[in-house]
Amino acid sequence: ETGVTQSPTHLIKTRGQQVTLRCSSQSGHNTVSWYQQALGQGPQFIFQYYREEENGRGNFPPRFSGLQFPNYSSELNVNALELDDSALYLCASSRGQQGSNTEAFFGQGTRLTVV
Amino acid sequence: DQQVKQNSPSLSVQEGRISILNCDYTNSMFDYFLWYKKYPAEGPTFLISISSIKDKNEDGRFTVFLNKSAKHLSLHIVPSQPGDSAVYFCAASTLSSWGKLQFGAGTQVVVTP
Numbered sequence: 001e002t003g004v005t006q007s008p009t010h011l012i013k014t015r016g017q018q019v020t021l022r023c024s025s026q027s028g029h030n031t032v033s034w035y036q037q038a039l040g041q042g043p044q045f046i047f048q049y050y051r052e053e054e055n056g057r058g059n060f061p062p063r064f065s066g067l068q069f070p071n072y073s074s075e076l077n078v079n080a081l082e083l084d085d086s087a088l089y090l091c092a093s094s095r096g097q098q099g100s101n102t103e104a105f106f107g108q109g110t111r112l113t114v115v
Numbered sequence: 116d117q118q119v120k121q122n123s124p125s126l127s128v129q130e131g132r133i134s135i136l137n138c139d140y141t142n143s144m145f146d147y148f149l150w151y152k153k154y155p156a157e158g159p160t161f162l163i164s165i166s167s168i169k170d171k172n173e174d175g176r177f178t179v180f181l182n183k184s185a186k187h188l189s190l191h192i193v194p195s196q197p198g199d200s201a202v203y204f205c206a207a208s209t210l211s212s213w214g215k216l217q218f219g220a221g222t223q224v225v226v227t228p
């Protein structure tokens with residue numbers, strides 16, 4: 001059983017550019033959530049995808065968008081990058097089911113630096 | 116609006132002793148709580164969880180206690196080991212927002228010999 005993997009591990013982008021981060025969910029998991037972790041803070045929920053549909057969104061602007069593919073892998077896209085977007089981006093997968101809670105398993109993260 | 120709070124940014128404990136990490140929450144709708152451990156340059160690793168229908172859950176050296184009336188939970192690690200040195204995050208979710216976790220800011224634990 002493979003765990004959650006994210007790519008790339010590190011990335012440097014210029015303000016105003018666009019970036020795509022990728023996540024492969026753990027085998028058997030149909031739900032992927034993305035989080036942003038700024039330095040010294042806990043992860044902040046960006047959005048979640050369940051069976052290829054967005055299933056909830058945190059307090060992030062529309063320039064943060066995502067996709068989930070039929071194999072349940074996922075992408076996070078950020079347009080018009082700002083300096084404050086510099087953070088660790090974490091992907092978490094879980095075996096989601098309406099009306100039940102289950103633990104989420106995280107990838108190692110992508111460290112994005114915007115200069 | 117920080118609904119999950121870890122008020123102690125750091126904790127130092129001697130090897131072999133008990134580590135107690137605390138977490139408070141404000142949203143009474145939270146019904147599932149989790150603890151994660153994070154090493155530098157790695158993603159958070161799931162440790163233990165508890166549902167709101169319980170007040171205690173144990174897994175090896177880790178025990179989580181939930182006090183719903185006080186909106187407080189704690190993680191006990193006994194005995195503490197040097198490999199436990201990491202940042203510990205408390206997280207919570209509701210049944211209606213399952214899988215969407217709200218995290219505290221974390222507590223840095225250092226276990227000294």
